[in-house]
Amino acid sequence: MLRGIESILIEHWAALFRYALALTGDREKARDLMQQTALNALTSRATAPQTGREQSWAFRVLRNAWIDQYRQERASPIVDVDIGAAQTPRYYDDRLLDDMAVREALQQLDVAHREVVMLVDIQGFRYAEAAEILHVPVGTVMSRLSRARLLLLEIIGGKVEVLEKARRRRS
Amino acid sequence: MTPSWETLNAYVDGELDAEAAAEVAAAVASDPDIAAQVATLTRLKASAAASLPVVPQIMPPLPVLRRSRRSRPVTRIALAAASLLLVVGLGVAVLLSVWPARDETPAALLAAAGLHRTWISGPAGAAMRPSPVATATTLTEIPDLTAAGLTLSHVMPASVAGQGRSILLGFRGPRGCQVSLWIGEALPDFAAVPVRQQIDGLSAYVWRVEHKGYALMTRDMDAQRFVTLASAVARITRERFQVDDLTRMALQQSADPALPCPA
Known part of the structure; x- marks a missing residue:
C-alpha cells in the first residue's frame, strides 16, 4: 500500500502543490503543507483511497492536513461564505x-x-x-x-x- | 423562465442534466443578455484554468521537518517515507530491507561495510591510502558529488573472491559526514531503484544499472539527507555519470547545513 500511495502522490504532485498554494497563498507554507500531506498519507493517518478516486482522495488528505494546521493555531480556516444567493450580474465587459x-x-x-x-x-x-x-x-x-x-x-x-x-x- | 446565475454557472460547467441544459440553451438562444452572461462565464472559466500557478516540474524538495514544539512526533521511518517524495524524476528510493540478517548479506557488501567502518573509525580527516590501480581503472566512474558538499577522499579495491571486481569510493563532507559508494558486479537481488538495506549496522541503499551494482552506505548521515543523496547518486549512475541540473538540485538539497553528521 505504501508504494501505491507514494505513486498517487507522485502522479498528482503538481496538482496538489497548486491546491496547497491556493489554500495557503504562500509557496513556503505550501511546501510545508505538502510535507505534512505526504506524512499523513504515508503513515496511515488517512484512510486508503478507493480505486478510481485516488486524486480526490489525495486532495482530501491535503485539505485535512491544512485544516489540522489551522486547528493547531486555534483558528478557523474557513469563514461562513455561503450565506445568501449570489446576485446575478446583468452585464459585464x-x-x-x-x-x-x-x-x-x-x-x-x-x-x-x-x-x-x-x-x-x-x-x-x-x-x-x-x-x-x-x-x-x-x-x-x-x-x-x-x-x-x-x-x-x-x-x-x-x-x-x-x-x-x-x-x-x-x- | 430566466435561469439563475447559479444555473448558468452549472450550465457552463456541464453539471446540468439534459433537460435543464436544454432549457438554458433555449434561453441563451432567445435572450442576448443570457447569452452574454454565459459568454462571460465561459471566458472567466477559461482564464481561470489558464491561470495555473507555475509549479516546478519536479517535486519541490520537502523541507526538513521543523522541530518546533507544535510539530507532531514522527518516527524516522515516517520521515524517511516522506523524503521519498523529494526526488521525483530522479527515481525513488525504496524503503525496504531485504537482507535483515547479516548472514544473508552478500559478502562483497559486508566487506565494503567493513572497509567503510575502518575508514570512519580512523582519525578525523584521515584518508585511506588510495590504490593507484583502482584509481586508474575507475576514473571514469567516480561521481561528482561536490554539489552535495562531498569530496572524494579515497578509492579502495574491495573485491571479494568469487564475486567479481569491486571498488569502494570514500566521500567526506565539511561537517563530518562520511559516505562510501561501492561499485561492483550486480547480484540477482539488486533492484533497478535504490533499495534501503542495513549492512552490518550501516545504512545503505543498493541498486543496479545493467550489470553493475552500487551500494551507498553511511553510519551517521540523517535519514532524509541520505535518501536524497542516494536517489541523486543512483541517477548519476544511470546517466553515465553525468550530473544534470535536476541531479545537482537534489545533491544540493541533500547538503542540509542544519544536519551535520554526529562525531
Missing part, C-alpha cells in the same frame, strides 16, 4: 477578462472561494468530487462557485454593471 487579471483576482479571493475555483476550473473536478473534498453538499459547491465567480468579476471590473447602464452606453 468581457474585454476586462484576461488571464493575468483573473490570476490576480484569484489571489484577492478569500480562501473558501479561491479553493472552489481551483478545484473546478483549474483542476477540473466535478461538483460531486469537489463536494467530497470540501466535505460539503453539492449544492454548496454550486452556490459557492457561482458566488466566487461573481466576486472575481467584481474584483476585475470594480463593480458589475447592470444591463440598463450598458444599454445606455451602447446607445
Whole structure:
C-alpha cells in the first residue's frame, strides 16, 4: 500500500502543490503543507483511497492536513461564505477578462472561494468530487462557485454593471 | 423562465442534466443578455484554468521537518517515507530491507561495510591510502558529488573472491559526514531503484544499472539527507555519470547545513 500511495502522490504532485498554494497563498507554507500531506498519507493517518478516486482522495488528505494546521493555531480556516444567493450580474465587459487579471483576482479571493475555483476550473473536478473534498453538499459547491465567480468579476471590473447602464452606453 | 446565475454557472460547467441544459440553451438562444452572461462565464472559466500557478516540474524538495514544539512526533521511518517524495524524476528510493540478517548479506557488501567502518573509525580527516590501480581503472566512474558538499577522499579495491571486481569510493563532507559508494558486479537481488538495506549496522541503499551494482552506505548521515543523496547518486549512475541540473538540485538539497553528521 505504501508504494501505491507514494505513486498517487507522485502522479498528482503538481496538482496538489497548486491546491496547497491556493489554500495557503504562500509557496513556503505550501511546501510545508505538502510535507505534512505526504506524512499523513504515508503513515496511515488517512484512510486508503478507493480505486478510481485516488486524486480526490489525495486532495482530501491535503485539505485535512491544512485544516489540522489551522486547528493547531486555534483558528478557523474557513469563514461562513455561503450565506445568501449570489446576485446575478446583468452585464459585464468581457474585454476586462484576461488571464493575468483573473490570476490576480484569484489571489484577492478569500480562501473558501479561491479553493472552489481551483478545484473546478483549474483542476477540473466535478461538483460531486469537489463536494467530497470540501466535505460539503453539492449544492454548496454550486452556490459557492457561482458566488466566487461573481466576486472575481467584481474584483476585475470594480463593480458589475447592470444591463440598463450598458444599454445606455451602447446607445 | 430566466435561469439563475447559479444555473448558468452549472450550465457552463456541464453539471446540468439534459433537460435543464436544454432549457438554458433555449434561453441563451432567445435572450442576448443570457447569452452574454454565459459568454462571460465561459471566458472567466477559461482564464481561470489558464491561470495555473507555475509549479516546478519536479517535486519541490520537502523541507526538513521543523522541530518546533507544535510539530507532531514522527518516527524516522515516517520521515524517511516522506523524503521519498523529494526526488521525483530522479527515481525513488525504496524503503525496504531485504537482507535483515547479516548472514544473508552478500559478502562483497559486508566487506565494503567493513572497509567503510575502518575508514570512519580512523582519525578525523584521515584518508585511506588510495590504490593507484583502482584509481586508474575507475576514473571514469567516480561521481561528482561536490554539489552535495562531498569530496572524494579515497578509492579502495574491495573485491571479494568469487564475486567479481569491486571498488569502494570514500566521500567526506565539511561537517563530518562520511559516505562510501561501492561499485561492483550486480547480484540477482539488486533492484533497478535504490533499495534501503542495513549492512552490518550501516545504512545503505543498493541498486543496479545493467550489470553493475552500487551500494551507498553511511553510519551517521540523517535519514532524509541520505535518501536524497542516494536517489541523486543512483541517477548519476544511470546517466553515465553525468550530473544534470535536476541531479545537482537534489545533491544540493541533500547538503542540509542544519544536519551535520554526529562525531
